[in-house]
Amino acid sequence: MDFGLSEEQSAFKKSVYDFAKKELASASAEPKTTRERDKVGGFFREGFDKCAEFGILALPVPEQYGGLGKDVVDCALAMQALGRGCTDSGLLFTISSHVFTCEIPLLQFGSEEQKQRFLPRMVKGELIGCHAMSEPEAGSDAFSLTTSAEKRGDRFVLNGQKTFISNAPIADLFLVFATTNRARGWAGVTGFLVERGAKGLSVGKPLEKMGLKTSPTGEVVLEDVEVPEDMVLGRVGQGSAIFNAEMEWERSCLFALHLGAMERQLEDTIRYAKERKQFGQPIGSFQAVSHKIADMKVRIELAELVLLKVAWLKAKGSRASLESAISKLFVSESFVQNSLDAVQIRGGYGYMAEYEVERDLRDAIGSKIYSGTNEIQKNIIASLLGL
Amino acid sequence: MTTQQILLGYFADTNAKAKDLGAGDSLLDRGLLDSMAIVKLIAFLEERFGVQLGDDEFDPDHFETVDAIATLVESKLGEKKS
Ligand SMILES: Cc1cc2nc3c(=O)[nH]c(=O)nc-3n(C[C@H](O)[C@H](O)[C@H](O)COP(=O)(O)OP(=O)(O)OC[C@H]3O[C@@H](n4cnc5c(N)ncnc54)[C@H](O)[C@@H]3O)c2cc1C
Numbered sequence: 066m067d068f069g070l071s072e073e074q075s076a077f078k079k080s081v082y083d084f085a086k087k088e089l090a091s092a093s094a095e096p097k098t099t100r101e102r103d104k105v106g107g108f109f110r111e112g113f114d115k116c117a118e119f120g121i122l123a124l125p126v127p128e129q130y131g132g133l134g135k136d137v138v139d140c141a142l143a144m145q146a147l148g149r150g151c152t153d154s155g156l157l158f159t160i161s162s163h164v165f166t167c168e169i170p171l172l173q174f175g176s177e178e179q180k181q182r183f184l185p186r187m188v189k190g191e192l193i194g195c196h197a198m199s200e201p202e203a204g205s206d207a208f209s210l211t212t213s214a215e216k217r218g219d220r221f222v223l224n225g226q227k228t229f230i231s232n233a234p235i236a237d238l239f240l241v242f243a244t245t246n247r248a249r250g251w252a253g254v255t256g257f258l259v260e261r262g263a264k265g266l267s268v269g270k271p272l273e274k275m276g277l278k279t280s281p282t283g284e285v286v287l288e289d290v291e292v293p294e295d296m297v298l299g300r301v302g303q304g305s306a307i308f309n310a311e312m313e314w315e316r317s318c319l320f321a322l323h324l325g326a327m328e329r330q331l332e333d334t335i336r337y338a339k340e341r342k343q344f345g346q347p348i349g350s351f352q353a354v355s356h357k358i359a360d361m362k363v364r365i366e367l368a369e370l371v372l373l374k375v376a377w378l379k380a381k382g383s384r385a386s387l388e389s390a391i392s393k394l395f396v397s398e399s400f401v402q403n404s405l406d407a408v409q410i411r412g413g414y415g416y417m418a419e420y421e422v423e424r425d426l427r428d429a430i431g432s433k434i435y436s437g438t439n440e441i442q443k444n445i446i447a448s449l450l451g452l
Numbered sequence: 453m454t455t456q457q458i459l460l461g462y463f464a465d466t467n468a469k470a471k472d473l474g475a476g477d478s479l480l481d482r483g484l485l486d487s488m489a490i491v492k493l494i495a496f497l498e499e500r501f502g503v504q505l506g507d508d509e510f511d512p513d514h515f516e517t518v519d520a521i522a523t524l525v526e527s528k529l530g531e532k533k534s
Binding site for chain 2: 173174207208249250251252299300302303305306309310382383384386387444445448449
C-alpha cells in the first residue's frame, strides 16, 4: 500500500494552493473580503471566473470538451488545496456543486451532443450548473419526489417545486430530477437538463442561510416546462443511478474542501495558541488547550485517510458506497468539531465575527446535512453491514 | 446452483416478503427493491459474483425481476471471461 503522492500530484496540489492563496484572497471591487461578502450574502463571481481560468472547473472533464481530464484522486487533492488556501467556503461550495453534481452527471450519462453542447461552456464558467433534487416534502427520502414529467409527443412536461438548490439563483443549467411514473418509486426518477429562460421555469429569491452565505441557494418552480426528449440525461428511469453516482463523487471531492479548511484552521489555531498568553504563558502550554489541538490533528489525519481511500477506490473504477458514506459522515462530524474547538481555543475572540473563526463553524454545520444527512449515512452503513 | 437460485436465496434471506418470490416476478411491484435495497443488492452482486457494475448499468430495467438481474450478472461474467 502506498500512501504517498507522486511528485506530479504534490506539485499540482501546491499549484492549486498557491493559486487560491494569491488569487482568491480578495476581490477587486466591494465587497472585497470573504467576511464582507458573508455579511451581505455576496457571490464572488470574480473568484469563480478566476477558478475557471485556472482550470478548476475543468478538472474532471476530458480534454476533448476543454477539460484537464484529472482523475478522482487529483480532483480531491485540488479541492483539499482550495479549501486550505481560500477562506470563501461558499464560493468553493458553489464550484463543487457546479463540477461534481452537474458536470460529472453530464460526463457520465450525457449523450455526445449534450456533452458537446454544455461541457465546454461549463468548463469556461460561461454556464453555471445546479442540481435540483430536493423538494419541500422529499429530502432524505429523495426518491419520493413528486415533480412530475409527463410525456407529450416528442417532449416531457415538468411540473413541481424544488428547494434548497445550491446555485439556483445564478444557474444557467438546471439538472432537474422528476418522476415519469410515481408508482415505480426510485425506478421512475429521471434526470432532465433545463436551461435558464425555459418557459415556466422560475427561481425564487436567494434563501437566507446560517452559513455558506456566499453560495446562493434558492427554490426552483417548474410550471408546464417543456423539455425536448433529447434533454433527458441518460435514459428514462435512470435518475437514481445518476444521483447515486454523483453522490459518491461529491462525498469525496466536496468533502475534500472541508479537509482543506480543517488544515487551515489547525495552522491558525496552533499559531494562536503559541501567541496568546494568559497566566503568564502561552495558552498552548495548558494541556486542556494542547489536547484539543492534538484531537483536531487526529481528526484531520483520519479524515484524509478515509477520504483519499474513497477517491482511490473510485479512480480504479470500484464502487464505494460504504466507504463514501463513512467518509462523508466522518469528515463532516470532524469539520464541525474542529470548528467548535477552534472557536473555544480563541475564547471570546473566536466568537466575534472579526476573527473569522465563527464563520467556519457556521459553514461547517451544513456539511452534516447536505449530500445526505449524517443520519442517512449511518443508515447506509448499517444497511450495507446487513442490518 | 444457478444464478437465479442464488438471487432468490438472497431475496428470501433479506426480506420476509420474498419467501414465495418467482424469478419472473416484478421486484418493484412486490415492494422488494427500494432505493436502499438496490444499493445493498449491488454490493451483494459485486461480492458474490466478483463482477463490477458500471454506474450506467445501475438501471431499473436490469433490476425488474430476478431473471433480469441474472441476465445482467451472466453477461458481466461473460465479459470477464472473454
Ligand atoms: C447548504 C445546503 C445545500 C443544499 N444543496 C442542495 C442542492 O444543491 N440540491 C438538492 O437537491 N438539495 C440540496 N440540499 C438539500 C439537502 O440534500 C437536504 O436538506 C437533505 O437531503 C435533508 O433533507 P431535508 O432537509 O428535507 O430533511 P429531512 O429529510 O426532513 O430530515 C430531517 C431530519 O430527520 C432525519 N431523518 C430523516 N429520515 C431519516 C431516517 N430514515 N433515519 C434517520 N433519520 C432520518 C434527518 O437526518 C434529519 O436530521 C442542500 C441542503 C443544504 C443545507
